[in-house]
Amino acid sequence: MKxxxxxxxxxxxxxxxxxxxxxxxxxxxxxxxxxxxxxxxAYSLVMLEEKLHLRKSKPVLLAAGLIWLLIGYAYSQWGDMxxxxxxxxxxxxxxxxxxxxxxxxxxxxSAMEERRLFDGLKAWILSKGYDLRTLFxxxxxxxxxxxxxxxxxxxALLMCTIVLKIGGDNPRFVNLACINIVxxxxxxxxxxxxxxxxxxxxxxxxxxxxxxxxALFIPSVVNYVIPAFIMSLFIPxxxxxxxxxxxxxxxxxxRIMVLFLLTIATAVAFHGFxxxxxxxxxxxxxxxxxxxxxxxxxxxxxxLARKRAIAEAKNDEAALRRLGSVVxxxxxxxxxxxxxxxxxxxxxxxMCVGGLSLIGYLTMVSNVMYLQWDPIWANSLVGVLSAxxxxxxxxxxxxxxxxxxxxxxxxxxxxxAGVGGSLxxxxxxxxxxxxxxxxGKYTFFGHLKWAPxxxxxxxxxxxxxxxxxxxxxHIQ
Numbered sequence: 001m002k003x004x005x006x007x008x009x010x011x012x013x014x015x016x017x018x019x020x021x022x023x024x025x026x027x028x029x030x031x032x033x034x035x036x037x038x039x040x041x042a043y044s045l046v047m048l049e050e051k052l053h054l055r056k057s058k059p060v061l062l063a064a065g066l067i068w069l070l071i072g073y074a075y076s077q078w079g080d081m082x083x084x085x086x087x088x089x090x091x092x093x094x095x096x097x098x099x100x101x102x103x104x105x106x107x108x109x110s111a112m113e114e115r116r117l118f119d120g121l122k123a124w125i126l127s128k129g130y131d132l133r134t135l136f137x138x139x140x141x142x143x144x145x146x147x148x149x150x151x152x153x154x155x156a157l158l159m160c161t162i163v164l165k166i167g168g169d170n171p172r173f174v175n176l177a178c179i180n181i182v183x184x185x186x187x188x189x190x191x192x193x194x195x196x197x198x199x200x201x202x203x204x205x206x207x208x209x210x211x212x213x214x215a216l217f218i219p220s221v222v223n224y225v226i227p228a229f230i231m232s233l234f235i236p237x238x239x240x241x242x243x244x245x246x247x248x249x250x251x252x253x254x255r256i257m258v259l260f261l262l263t264i265a266t267a268v269a270f271h272g273f274x275x276x277x278x279x280x281x282x283x284x285x286x287x288x289x290x291x292x293x294x295x296x297x298x299x300x301x302x303x304l305a306r307k308r309a310i311a312e313a314k315n316d317e318a319a320l321r322r323l324g325s326v327v328x329x330x331x332x333x334x335x336x337x338x339x340x341x342x343x344x345x346x347x348x349x350x351m352c353v354g355g356l357s358l359i360g361y362l363t364m365v366s367n368v369m370y371l372q373w374d375p376i377w378a379n380s381l382v383g384v385l386s387a388x389x390x391x392x393x394x395x396x397x398x399x400x401x402x403x404x405x406x407x408x409x410x411x412x413x414x415x416x417a418g419v420g421g422s423l424x425x426x427x428x429x430x431x432x433x434x435x436x437x438x439x440g441k442y443t444f445f446g447h448l449k450w451a452p453x454x455x456x457x458x459x460x461x462x463x464x465x466x467x468x469x470x471x472x473x474h475i476q
Contacts, residue, residue: 024078027360031074035067035359039352043389046345047426057341060348067355084358091354095347097204097279101267102346104282105194106338107331108260109154111289114334115253118158123247125162133235135166136177140228143184144221148192149264152185156430159185160437166240171441176231178442179450182431183422183457187224190418191216193278194264197346198386198395198417203271204278205399207410210268215469216415223419223461227453251303252296252329259288286331293331300328342429346392353396366401375405379413380462383420387427391417408473412465419461422454 026032042063046056068088075084112118125138139159147155159181167173189195191213193203202208263285270281356362369378386394395417405413421428425435425447434442466473 024074024083025360026071026074027364029074031070032359032361035070035355036361038063038066039356042348042352043393046390049432055341057344057348060345060352062348064348064351064355067352071355071358087354087358091350095350097277098201098346098350099343101200101279101282102197102343103335103338104263104286105151107286107334108256108263108289109150110334110337111256111329111331112253112260114329115250115256116247117249117253117257120247120249120253122158122162122165123245126165126245129239131237131239132167132170132173133232133237135163135240136173136180136232136235137228139163139177140180140184140224143181144188144224147185147188148195149261151194152189152196153429153433155188156181156185157433157437160434160442164438164441173235174438174441175443175446176235176450178434178438179447179454180228180231182425182428182434182447183227183419183454184224185430186419186422186428187220187457187461190223190415191220196391196418198391199414201395201399202410202414207399208407208414210272212407212411212472213414215411215472216465218468219415219461219465220419222464223415223422223457226457226460227450230453230456231450252292255292256289259285259292263288289334290331293329296329349393349396353393353400357397357400362397362401365397366403370401370403370405375403375409376412376466379405379409379416382413383416383458384423386417386420387423391421391428406473408465408469408471411469411472412462415461415465416458419458423451423458424448 026035042059045052045054045059048054049056071084072081075081121142125135125142130138139162143152143155143159146158150158160178163174163177163181167177186196190199193199193210193213199213203210203213263282266285267278267281270276270284271278353362369381382394382398395413398413398417421431425431425442425444431447435444
């Protein structure tokens with residue numbers, strides 16, 4: 001699964017002055033310089049993941065440990081470890097919320113995959129016999145509307161599978177369709193707390209309420225539709241030659257989807273009504289899946305006996321073979337299929353950014369971007385930076401700085417961080433994953449060729465937000 005949860009805001013040194021005494025300013029110290037260099041090297045290795053085949057969690061885990069070792073040494077020499085301890089504990093607590101929230105979401109997605117829900121959707125689309133241009137729009141629109149629930153990475157991988165089955169022998173179509181999917185999935189994820197990690201962080205930080213995300217729907221539509229319309233003009237209306245396939249959903253597939261929606265509702269209720277972290281609702285939702293898994297296991301023998309009798313009556317040998325290979329549903333096996341590399345990568349990023357914040361660098365950046373510049377320009381730049389660096393550390397940094405901004409600007413930075421990664425194929429988890437899945441057909445330079453068209457959608461979405469949601473810019 002391309003990339004859902006917590007607002008990882010680290011208390012800055014100036015904030016520690018009010019609680020645990022004056023923190024250290026290490027920005028002009030060798031500890032600060034060494035920490036910056038370590039983070040830069042680690043993130044360079046992350047960006048070269050596809051070339052080096054080095055999992056992205058490894059360098060940031062090492063960098064996090066080294067940075068906090070340097071901070072610990074500096075504070076031990078100063079003689080007061082309290083600020084460093086408080087920052088470390090704060091980051092670990094926030095990461096724990098992130099880890100548990102994502103773990104539940106990934107478990108549900110894995111369960112729906114195992115029950116063949118996504119395979120069923122794919123077979124249904126292929127069975128309709130649409131031409132390439134129609135399929136271009138269908139995969140894009142579905143990406144836009146599925147990603148707010150299933151997250152943009154999972155959605156992009158699902159739709160890319162469909163594209164490769166339809167037009168795998170047409171590299172031009174695959175490239176354009178993959179760009180379309182990346183833009184659509186990122187845009188769709190921007191107007192939902194569950195669509196992307198960055199939106200989830202903003203929601204959990206309390207910067208934007210669940211209902212206020214709806215204000216980003218129209219800007220997100222504009223961000224997707226403008227480049228999609230231009231690219232669709234270059235897609236022929238030829239009929240693809242694909243084989244039809246029938247997919248039988250496993251027992252409980254639709255009910256697991258309903259339980260996932262109920263879990264999301266529970267998380268929203270915990271956050272909205274009693275003001276507890278949404279992760280409490282997600283963990284409660286995991287219990288829904290565990291009880292349902294227990295029901296599926298207990299009723300499996302009876303279900304198999306009934307299906308075997310039907311298959312024997314029809315003399316259906318294929319069905320009998322399938323029944324002989326049925327494996328009981330296991331929630332813990334679904335948990336083991338979570339993207340642990342992604343989860344550990346988030347830990348490394350959280351701790352690295354937290355360390356740099358304690359050192360004082362994020363305060364310096366915040367003073368320039370949000371005090372000397374207009375916040376609208378600063379937040380627009382965040383989206384461009386997220387295309388180069390990845391939106392997760394960029395949003396971590398913004399939330400860590402926690403500048404005084406209107407609701408309109410918090411919505412703006414949520415939008416730009418979510419959709420800015422579409423400008424480059426390396427700018428989002430969806431793009432990176434699709435380069436691997438459609439290797440040689442969807443490439444960095446193939447995406448870069450259409451970057452000006454995507455930039456049109458990016459600029460237009462900002463303009464639409466500034467016009468439609470102008471009233472939010474007066475709410476602090």
